[in-house]
Amino acid sequence: EAGVTQSPTHLIKTRGQQATLRCSPISGHTSVYWYQQALGLGLQFLLWYDEGEERNRGNFPPRFSGRQFPNYSSELNVNALELEDSALYLCASSLLAGQGRGYTFGSGTRLTVV
């Protein structure tokens, strides 16, 4: 069984540009979660999608947005990139929506803003 896959692995963007990150969950998992991991700050919750709907978002500005497609894959869009957006962006999926257990994470996309 394939795990959670994220693309691209690395992404370099210029300040002010837009970045699009993609995530494919484990087959059968309907919930997808996005986290930002900046150096020394742990995993900061960004967005939660389930059955195509945004269920909850963390304390991030509106320029962080995303969507979930009918096949449950998801993309995260970051507009008007700032230097402090440089981080590892992790996607996770779970079978039980919102239960908070058994998340499976992808290896992440390393976003560098210059």
Next chain:
Amino acid sequence: GQSLEQPSEVTAVEGAIVQINCTYQTSGFYGLSWYQQHDGGAPTFLSYNALDGLEETGRFSSFLSRSDSYGYLLLQELQMKDSASYFCAVAQAGTALIFGKGTTLSVSS
């Protein structure tokens, strides 16, 4: 809001036992999870406690006291490969897992 506190760093030697504590403040609490992350890798699920008490999985055990808003991860017979970051995370109603800032465990020979 929510908050989780865990030590930033712990050091130990091979074969030893180490305990990583986690205290939390949250509402609508479901349970406490623990994840391991090796440098630059994907976090991996270790354990989940919904009820008070100790859960054992091989060399790793996790404990929860809901009345004290406290839990810990116990790692026994430490090996070099256990050097990693360990995150506690709270599961609560209506939202995704909220993670602590992580504890970096360094195991030396």
